[in-house]
Amino acid sequence: xxxxxxxxxxxxxxxxxxxxxxxxxxxxxxxxxxxxxxxxxxxxxxxxxxxxxxxxxxxxxxxxxxxxxxxxxxxxxxxxxxxxxxxxxxxxxxxxxxxxxxxxxxxxxxxxxxxxxxxxxxxxxxxxxxxxxxxxxxxxxxxxxxxxxxxxxxxxxxxxxxxxxxxxxxxxxxxxxxxxxxxxxxxxxxxxxxxxxxxxxxxxxxxxxxxxxxxxxxxx
Amino acid sequence: xxxxxxxxxxxxxxxxxxxxxxxxxxxxxxxxxxxxxxxxxxxxxxxxxxxxxxxxxxxxxxxxxxxxxxxxxxxxxxxxxxxxxxxxxxxxxxxxxxxxxxxxxxxxxxxxxxxxxxxxxxxxxxxxxxxxxxxxxxxxxxxxxxxxxxxxxxxxxxxxxxxxxxxxxxxxxxxxxxxxxxxxxxxxxxxxxxxxxxxxxxxxxxxxxxxxxxxxxxxxxxxxxxxxxxxxxxxxxxxxxxxxxxxxxxxxxxxxxxxxxxxxxxxxxxxxxxxxxxxxxxxxxxxxxxxxxxxxxxxxxxxxxxxxxxxxxxxxxxxxxxxxxxxxxxxxxxxxxxxxxxxxxxxxxxxxxxxxxxxxxxxxxxxxxxxxxxxxxxxxxxxxxxxxxxxxxxxxxxxxxxxxxxxxxxxxxxxxxxxxxxxxxxxxxxxxxxxxxxxxxxxxxxxxxxxxxxxx
Numbered sequence: 303x304x305x306x307x308x309x310x311x312x313x314x315x316x317x318x319x320x321x322x323x324x325x326x327x328x329x330x331x332x333x334x335x336x337x338x339x340x341x342x343x344x345x346x347x348x349x350x351x352x353x354x355x356x357x358x359x360x361x362x363x364x365x366x367x368x369x370x371x372x373x374x375x376x377x378x379x380x381x382x383x384x385x386x387x388x389x390x391x392x393x394x395x396x397x398x399x400x401x402x403x404x405x406x407x408x409x410x411x412x413x414x415x416x417x418x419x420x421x422x423x424x425x426x427x428x429x430x431x432x433x434x435x436x437x438x439x440x441x442x443x444x445x446x447x448x449x450x451x452x453x454x455x456x457x458x459x460x461x462x463x464x465x466x467x468x469x470x471x472x473x474x475x476x477x478x479x480x481x482x483x484x485x486x487x488x489x490x491x492x493x494x495x496x497x498x499x500x501x502x503x504x505x506x507x508x509x510x511x512x513x514x515x516x517x518x519x520x521x522x
Numbered sequence: 523x524x525x526x527x528x529x530x531x532x533x534x535x536x537x538x539x540x541x542x543x544x545x546x547x548x549x550x551x552x553x554x555x556x557x558x559x560x561x562x563x564x565x566x567x568x569x570x571x572x573x574x575x576x577x578x579x580x581x582x583x584x585x586x587x588x589x590x591x592x593x594x595x596x597x598x599x600x601x602x603x604x605x606x607x608x609x610x611x612x613x614x615x616x617x618x619x620x621x622x623x624x625x626x627x628x629x630x631x632x633x634x635x636x637x638x639x640x641x642x643x644x645x646x647x648x649x650x651x652x653x654x655x656x657x658x659x660x661x662x663x664x665x666x667x668x669x670x671x672x673x674x675x676x677x678x679x680x681x682x683x684x685x686x687x688x689x690x691x692x693x694x695x696x697x698x699x700x701x702x703x704x705x706x707x708x709x710x711x712x713x714x715x716x717x718x719x720x721x722x723x724x725x726x727x728x729x730x731x732x733x734x735x736x737x738x739x740x741x742x743x744x745x746x747x748x749x750x751x752x753x754x755x756x757x758x759x760x761x762x763x764x765x766x767x768x769x770x771x772x773x774x775x776x777x778x779x780x781x782x783x784x785x786x787x788x789x790x791x792x793x794x795x796x797x798x799x800x801x802x803x804x805x806x807x808x809x810x811x812x813x814x815x816x817x818x819x820x821x822x823x824x825x826x827x828x829x830x831x832x833x834x835x836x837x838x839x840x841x842x843x844x845x846x847x848x849x850x851x852x853x854x855x856x857x858x859x860x861x862x863x864x865x866x867x868x869x870x871x872x873x874x875x876x877x878x879x880x881x882x883x884x885x886x887x888x889x890x891x892x893x894x895x896x897x898x899x900x901x902x903x904x905x906x907x908x909x910x911x912x913x914x915x916x917x918x919x920x921x922x923x924x925x926x927x928x929x930x931x932x933x934x935x936x937x938x939x940x941x942x943x944x945x946x947x948x949x950x951x952x953x954x955x956x957x958x959x960x961x962x963x964x965x966x967x968x969x970x971x972x973x974x975x976x977x978x
Contacts, residue, residue, distance in 0.1 A: 303754065303758070304754070305684070305750055305753050305754040305757065308753075308754045308755075308757035308758050308761070309684070309753075309757045311757065311758065311761045312757040312758075312760050312761035312764070315761050315764065315765055316760075316761065316764035316765070316768070319764060319765055319768040319769060320764075320768055322768075322769065323768050323769060323771065326769075326783075326787070327715075329781070330715065330775075330780050330781060330784075331712070333780075333781045334709065334711050334712060334715075334779065334780065334781075335709070337711070337779050337780075337781070338709070338711060338779060341708050341709060346708050349708065349710060349713075350637075352647065353642060353646060353647030353648065354632075354635050354637075354642060354647060355632055355635075355647070356567050356568075356571065356628070356632075356635075356645050356647040356652070357567075357647065358647060358648065358649050359565075359566065359567020359568065359570050359571055359647075359649075359652075360565075360566050360567045360570070362855045363710070364710070364711075364714060364777055364778040364779065365777055365778075365854040365855030366649065366714060366717075366774075366778070366855070367649055367855075368566075368567070368570050368649065369855065369856070369857060369859065369860055370555075370556070370566050370567075370570065371933075372932075372933040372934065373855050373933070401559035401560075401934075403565055405632045406632055406633055418710075421710075422710060425710075425711060425779040426779060427777045427778065427779055428776060428777055428782050428785065430776070430777035430851060430854065431777075431854075431855075431927060432851050432852060432927055434926075434927065434928060434929055434930025435928055435929060435930065460932070460935070463931065463935070464929075464930065464931065465932060466932045466934075467932050467934040467935055
C-alpha cells in the first residue's frame, strides 16, 4: 500500500463512519422520546437540581458518574418516596452512618428532584441494572417472610447480609421488641418513634401485620 | 534548534506538569475519602471534580505544548505569532484558575452555584465537563486561537508534512467535539448521549489522532526513521482508530435509554478497538530496527515505547474486558470502569505527554545532552504504582460486580465492608505514584544542569 492510498483510506473511511454515526444519531433522537415518559416542567426543574448540586460528583446515574455513592437510575423504584425525600433533605438525621452531607436543598428542590428520579426510574434502559440472582431465588417461606419480600423491606433493611443500608440491620432484631409494640410500629412508625423516616404499612391487614412482626421476632 | 517559539512550548509543559502534581495529590485525598468520607474539608464531589478536571486540562496543556513544539520543528520556522501564543497561554491559565476557584467556593457553599442567564455559574454538574458556560466560551476561544496560530505557521512555509496534517486535524476534531457538550438538554438520555460524543470522541478519536501524529514525529526525531514509511503506517493506524472508535461510541449507549441496536453496534465495533493499538505496538518496535542514527535521547524513546505498550494494555486490554454488552451489563457503573480509566489515561495520554516533554527537553533547555538516569526512576515509581492502583480497583470492581449485581447486596455494604482493603491499597500506591511524579517534576527543572551520567 502506498502512502497516498493509506491517506485516502484514513480520510474517506473516517468521513464514511462519521456519516453513519450522524444517521444513527438522527434515528436515536427520533426514538428516545418514546422510551421514557414525557418531561414535565417539574421533571426538568428536578434535572436542574441534579446538576446544581453536582450529584454526579459522587453518584452514578444510568451507570455514569463517580462510583462513590449508589446508582440513582431506579432509586425511586427501590426506596419509599417519603424516605427518599427526608433523606435528601438531611441524610444524617435519618441515618447517622450516611456518608452523604447535608447540601441544603429546599423543600421545593427536593420535590422536583424526586420527580426527576421518578422519571429516570421509568426510562427503558434495556433492562439495566440486571436483576440479582438472590432477589429472584424463591424458597419455602413463612407467610411473614413472604410479606417481607412483597413489601420490599430489603430495599432498606438487611437480614443476614442481604438488603439495603438505609434503615437499621434486622438480623438480630427479635429480642429488642415486644410483639404488640412492633405491630403498632409497622402500622404507623411515627406513633412509636417520632423521628422515624420509615413509611407506615397501614394498608396491610391486622393478620398480615402480625405475621410480619412474628417473623421479625424470630430473628435472633 | 534555538527558536524563540519554544518558550511557548516550555510554558505549556511547565503548567501541565504542575497541574499533573495537583491531580495526583487530590487523587490521594479522594482515595482516602473512600475509607473516611469526612477526612478532608472539601467533600468528595469537589475533590473528584478537581481530580478529573486537572487531568483533562493538564493533558490539553501538554498537547498544546507538544503541538507548538512539533509544528515549529516540522515547519522549521518561528510561530506565526508569538505574542498571540503568549496571550493564549496566559488567558488559558487565568480561565482555568477562575474555574478552580469556582469549584472550591461551591464545595464550601453549594448554594453559591446559582443560575445566571439560564446557566449555572460555578459548576454545570456534568462529569468531566463541569466547567460553566462562560468558561466553555473562553476555552473554545483559546483553542481557536491555538488552532489559528499552529495552522498559520504550517501555512506560512507551504511545507505541509503528514505529521502536521494529522496533528492539526486531531486538534480541529478536538475543538469541534467540545461543542456537543456545551448545550443544555432537558432529556437526561440525550444529555448523556451528547456528553459521550465529547468524552468518547475525544479520548478514542481526536486525542488518538494527536497521539499517532506525535508518535510518528517522535520515532522520526529519535531514530531518524524514514518519514514516508512512518507516515504510511500513521495513516493506517489512525484510519483503523477512526473506523473502530467512531461507532465504538455505541458501547456507551447500552444502558442509558438509547435504542437496543446500539448493543450490536457498540459490541462489534468496540471489540475491534484494540486492533489499531496492537498495530501501533508492532509498528513502533519494528521501526526501532530502521534507525539511521544512534539514539541520543534514550529516555525519550523509552517513554514513547512505554506509551505505546500501555496504550494497548490500558485502553485495549482493560477496555475490551468489559466492552461486550453481556459482560458490561454486570460491570457497568462499577470500579471496573475506574480501573480502566486509570490505566488507560496513564498509558495513553499521561505517558505520551511525559514522553513529549523528554523529547523536547534538550531543545527547550538549549543543551545537546542531559542526565537521563532520573527519568527511569520516575517511570518505574509511577508505572509500578499505577499497575497496582489498577489491580486494586479491578479487584474492587470484580467484588462489586459479583456481590452487588449478581448477588444483590447493597452498594453501601459492598463499598464499606467488602472493598475496604482495596481502597487502602489504592491510597498507598497513590502515594507511590506521587513519589514518581515528584521525581519527574524535579527532573524537568534540573536534569539539564546536572553532570551527565557515566556511560555504562
